Amino acid sequence: MKKAITAAIDRIATTDEPLAHHLRTAVHTGLLCTYEPGPTDNPQWILAPAHQSPDAG
Numbered sequence: 754m755k756k757a758i759t760a761a762i763d764r765i766a767t768t769d770e771p772l773a774h775h776l777r778t779a780v781h782t783g784l785l786c787t788y789e790p791g792p793t794d795n796p797q798w799i800l801a802p803a804h805q806s807p808d809a810g
Contacts (some may be wrong), residue, residue: 774801 758780766773779790790796 754786758782758786 761774762776762780765776775790775794775796779788779794781787781789
């Protein structure tokens with residue numbers, strides 16, 4: 754699982770290095786996979802299909 758997550762984050766880094774950095778610090782693998790942003794992180798996720806910009810409305 755760790756190799757797959759690392760590879761996915763590496764692919765993200767090619768287009769969005771700040772997001773990749775955030776994920777490298779917030780995603781933890783082991784017995785469980787967890788997403789734990791730091792106490793000062795305040796991510797605001799905008800989810801949209803790849804072919805549609807979030808502003809397309």
